Amino acid sequence: MAPNDSAETNGGTRGTAVGRRKAARYIVPVAVAGVAAATIGLVPALASTGDPDLPKITAQQLIEKIAASDTQQLSGTVKISTDLGIPSLGGLAGSFAQNSGDSGKGDSTADPQSKMTELASGTHTLRVAADGPDKQRVSILENAAEYSLIHNGGQVWAYDSKTNQAYHSTEDRSGTGKPGHATPAPEGVPATPKALAEQVLKAAGPTTSVTVDGTAQVAGRDAYRLLIKPRQSGSTIDSVTVAVDAKNGVPLKFTLLPSSGGKAVVDAGFTKVDFAKPAASSFTFTPPKGAEVTEADDAKAQQKTDGAKGLGMFPGAEGLGAEGLGAGGQGSKDTKVIGEGWNAIAEIRTPGGTGLPSKASGDVPAQAQQFLDSLGDKVSGTFGSGTVFKTRLVNALMTDDGKVYVGAVTPDALVKAANSAS
Known part of the structure; x- marks a missing residue:
């Protein structure tokens, strides 16, 4: 038994x-x-x-x-x-x-x-x-x-x-x-x-x-x-x-x-x-x-790592700290953690306060823009508008005014966090 x-x-x-x-x-x-x-x-x-x-x-x-x-x-x-x-x-x-x-x-x-x-x-x-x-x-x-x-x-x-x-x-x-x-x-x-x-x-x-x-x-x-x-x-x-x-x-x-x-x-x-x-x-x-x-x-180029354990594909994900999957840390001066435990969400302010580059601005090749569009879903709320990038484990919301919300939570939880922070 x-x-x-x-x-x-x-x-x-x-x-x-x-x-x-x-x-x-x-x-x-x-x-x-x-x-x-x-x-x-x-x-x-x-x-x-x-x-x-x-x-x-x-x-x-x-x-x-x-x-x-x-x-x-x-x-x-x-x-x-x-x-x-x-x-x-x-x-x-x-x-x-x-x-x-x-x-x-x-x-x-x-x-x-x-x-x-x-x-x-x-x-x-x-x-x-x-x-x-x-x-x-x-x-x-x-x-x-x-x-x-x-x-x-x-x-x-x-x-x-x-x-x-x-x-x-x-x-x-x-x-x-x-x-x-x-x-x-x-x-x-x-x-x-x-x-x-x-x-x-x-x-x-x-x-x-x-x-x-x-x-x-x-x-x-x-x-x-x-x-x-x-x-x-x-x-x-x-x-x-x-x-x-x-x-x-x-x-x-x-x-x-x-x-x-x-x-x-x-x-x-x-x-x-x-x-x-x-x-x-x-x-x-x-x-x-x-x-x-x-x-x-x-080495010609100095290697840069964001220190995130398990969240390296998202900029600034180090805000979740060594606890990685949700214990929640204090993060850097440009990062704060919303919530606790498994629902912890890192709010990161991107340098310059700008959102994603776009094809219209000429910053992204058409093929790259197609890939970004395939990953993300447009969302809006009291925070304004932005794009949610989804995986089976970690999701991230990048707002058009240059903030990123990332965590092992659902897209709805990210939008709610962005609304509460606005």
Whole structure:
């Protein structure tokens, strides 16, 4: 009989159990903008061989088990599938490049700032390895090619075998954030179930229901299923399920379902996992002969990230803070947060107070304008008028007077927030 616990979190959970977490980070700590939650998402649910019969556990105990996990060594294979419902860009990338006069020549295809954002859509297979907080490796397996990020001590290497290009940076451990240096990000790129689960658990509080919803087997490991649901209406998120290793508390699988129904927006899970110490060779890298190596300090264009965890496709989405999926932060001086919990909406004032460029003004190529129109719906209210851009997870309203309202909420909630702020 699978355990079924109805205990729910309270406001103290986030400040105690999650605050004590000390599990190792399992992904290369390079500051890379993600897409939600990002970021993010992993393949369809793994077939179960039958629910294991495990001792009963409360939701509070299971959260504490995750927080107390001290597993620092692992290797395995992760499947990632993300379906945000965003129309394909098709040939627009080339069109933008032509119109801007930038062919992209000279940019390294190994640069992690752009490469890792590929995890925001489609299905991907990753090989991951970790040996404590200073040694991690993530490899994206492609057709007859592989892209790898290797973090070893103060060195970070990225290599794209398809183009034989490498990218090298050194960690800035002084906290100065010097340009071109890879300062480890606390959440990093959310490429594993653990990283995804930690982001969601940060938002667990009075607006969240957390229960134990039975058991499962993932990658041959017995696991409890932690079910996380918003108590509020109006969120685009229906639920998040995290399969937690019954023995060591490591999240093995992460599934985010949208309130609109249909397939998962994010489904992340190990297909193979081993908690033995990985080989030291997993974290060493020497550029192959003939490889083009780009040093971060010498990169032509300074990489810019908005710091949003899982919301990188929207300008200024950093207003939602590290809590990403809805805990709500203070944001920058040009950003404020409306509401709380899963219904938090970031209000961002764009530079210059202008709305979207238009074809009529000559600022946007016709093909690009067609793409923007396909994404957005015109709306109006007491705030004036604007355009709502929709995905299955995050929606954004850009008003004609240059404000942006963004959150994991319905378009109606965005319009209501804009009206109340006008």
